[in-house]
Amino acid sequence: MKESTPEIHKKEAKKSFSFALITISTSRYEKYGNPASPEEAEDLSGKAMKDLLEAAGHKVSFYRLVSDEKTSITDAVLAALDSSADIIITSGGTGLAPKDITIESVTPLFEKEISGFGELFRYKSIEDIGTSVILTRAVAGVIKGKAVFCLPGSPNAVKLALSEIIIPEAGHIVRHVRE
Template sequence: MKESTPEIHKKDAKKSFSFALITISTSRYEKYGNPASPDDAEDLSGKVMKELIEAAGNRVSFYRLVPDEKDSLLDAIFFALESSADIVITSGGTGLAPKDLTIESIAPLFEKDIPGFGELFRYKSLEEIGTSVILTRASAGVIKGKAVFCLPGSPNAVKLALSKIIIPEAGHIVRHVRE
């Protein structure tokens, strides 16, 4: 049986990865400070990410909860990039509100954009939330040899992004980013 093109591209990819998770929420940060895990901060999106990542045979090597502030977010990103994580995922701050600073803070650091991620995420979200999908600025790029994904803060959004896009493509992404 002949392998399909996607199978050929993914054939030599590593199968297990380490993820860094950063949740951006001022209200949650003010209530919980700097917890060790999403469970310690009632971080539903963080918990969904952690569960999906671990259920797929990967591990979470870094977790941070930060307020919607550029300096705090950048500090967390730089720590995550220096960690053992293969992939960095942020959750929150991708909307249009004045306090939503994730994209303005992180996108200028991208050495390469991954525009297909945001496009595909919005396309797949259309079925769930309809035309409200235009309000998300979910995006991804490469910084210091690591893929960084900026997701909305809702549990449904992170579930969709991880289960339908990021986890299935993790090996392919990491391999290409490191070539």
């Protein structure tokens, strides 16, 4: 049987990547400040992401906890872009509450949007949360040759996004954004 183009691209892609994780939570930031790891901030979503990535053979080279403020979010993303990370993932601030401004802070930086990510994430989330899926504004895009994913803050959401979308497609995504 002949392999499809996506399967060929995945086989040719590098297998291990470096990730930057940014958790956006004012309450957690006020309590823990600038921790070096998700464990130090009792960041369940950050720890879930780190554990999933490391179990898949990837490395977390950057971790930042920031408040729900545009400058803090943007500065963290820009610092992650300057790091050795191949892929950047933010968690939190994607809902509809007035303080949820991750999307408004990050999307103006996008050179290209990866619209299929948000669509697929919401599709896969329907089984778990039903029609509440309309409340998530998860998005992804490309900035300076790196993929950036903005995820909801719940541990279940980050586990779904990483295990079913981001980790399986990491090599394929990185290869394409760097061409």
